[in-house]
Each structure stands twice: as C-alpha cells, then as structure tokens.
Amino acid sequence: MLDSVTHSTFLPNTMICEPLMSWTELFGTIEDYYPTFDHQTVGDSCWTSIHPEYWSKHNVCEWLQFCCDQYKLDANCISFSHFNINGLQLCSMTQEEFTDAAGICGEYLYFILQNIRIHGISFFNDTEETKPAIKDYNDKACLRTGGTKNQECHSHGRTSLQSSHLWEFVRDLLLSPEENCGILDWEDREQGIFRVVKSEALAKMWGQRKRNDRMTYEKLSRALRCVSRYYYKTGILERIDRRLVYKFGKNAHGWQENKL
DNA sequence: TCTGCTTTTCCTGGTT
C-alpha cells in the first residue's frame, strides 16, 4: 500500500535541497503545514521539523521514543540496536526489516513512518486514522504474545523508552555494545548472569534516563535490590550471592540471544 | 480519591 512512497513523493517537483536543510526551511513554518499540531506532545524534539530522510541517529531515537510514549508501544519488542541508524537508512528499510527489528511493533513503526513521509506531522493529528490502527496493534500484540505478556500489555501500558523499567534499561544496555562501553558485562550469557563493571557510569546513564541529576550508584543499586524484592518475587531477577552480580529470572524476557 | 507498582531517599550495618 505504502511501498510506492518515495522521496520524490514527499518532495514534489523533485526539488534539490541542502542535505541538512530543515523541513521549515524547505516548506515554510510548521504552523503553515501543521496548524493544529500540538507541540507539547513531542516537546522540543527537532525531528518534528525535519524530513525523516534527514534525521540524525538521535532524531531516529527521539522518534522511536515518541512513538513508544504516544502509542504505548511495547519497547520490549524493539531491538534498539537495529535502529542505531540515521533517517536515510531508516527510510530505506523495508517493512520486513522493520518487522525483523521490532516484531509486531515494527509493522506499526513502519506504518507511522510512511505516513509521516506522506502526510508530515499532521498524521499525528488524525486520530481517526492513527488511534484505531494502534489500538488494533495493541489487541493483536496481546493476543499473539499471550500469557505473561498478555498481562503486561494491560498492567504495564506505560512501558516506553523514557519510562522503561530499571531492569529493562539494564537489559537494553547489555544488548547494546555500542552504548554499553564496558559498563555492564555478561558473566554467563546463557544463564543471564551479568556484572556491573562501571557502577558510577551506570548510575549516570540511569540518572540521565530519569532526568535525575542526583542519581548515584548507591541509589541505583538500592533500586535494583529493592526492586529485587519485587523482581525476585515475580521472577524477573534472581539473587546472586556475589557483589555487583545479578541474574535475569525466568520471567525476564528479551535478553536471550535466540529470543531477540 | 484510592490503590498498586516502581523508584528514590535516608539510614544502618556488614564486608573488603
């Protein structure tokens, strides 16, 4: 349906533009094209004013975060290492590649991206078009995953990059070598046992994620342990009798190599 | 407003 969308579709008359020219520079102000768009919903993210093909890696990340927040997409389904790319690379991905990278979420991320390319940011205002599609996604995702996952779909609807749980943040860091920088290390990959190597760096990253300048490793580790009381109980983390060493439990998902 | 979940904060005590 949307496969025919091309750069020239978005840029009528195939105008030649500067590589990093903003959407506003190309087409006028956002208000001219998107008069009812609520900027509050996307904060100050500049990705909203740039054509997707000119997004930086950071813009792509912001867009992913926005989609997760806005439509309550399950960030656990998304392999973020696959999206460590710029906008041009993102736009060149096929629907199959989106699905490979983010499962059921990928189908909708692809759907959203193509609509942004066609309709611009005004796509987000068309609740008649977007909300049912996303609702349908949520229903299907819950049905497909079932069991524990099904529960999570309803009880942890706030899952997102920004509001992701601590254990998910740790898991994603372990799965992203480019971001990890030796902060965390696998002790036993198959068993899900990992070790905190650079405790302060980990706390700093978590603090940035939570926009909390006062975060320290003491607090983060307390959160992991306190959380542990909850996580251990629910099977997300298991107790390891060694300092700075933790283990994913049977109900923690997304960390196994063969289940990414 | 209430409740539950998750995280943060402060404090104390044990280990290295």
Added chain:
DNA sequence: GAACCAGGAAAAGCAG
C-alpha cells in the same frame, strides 16, 4: 578507618 555494598523502611511519582 575509609570506601563500598547491601538491606530496611518510608515516601514520592505515576497510572489505572
């Protein structure tokens, strides 16, 4: 003795 780490308890923040 200092630094680091772990656990208890209470409270905050958030969403349903």
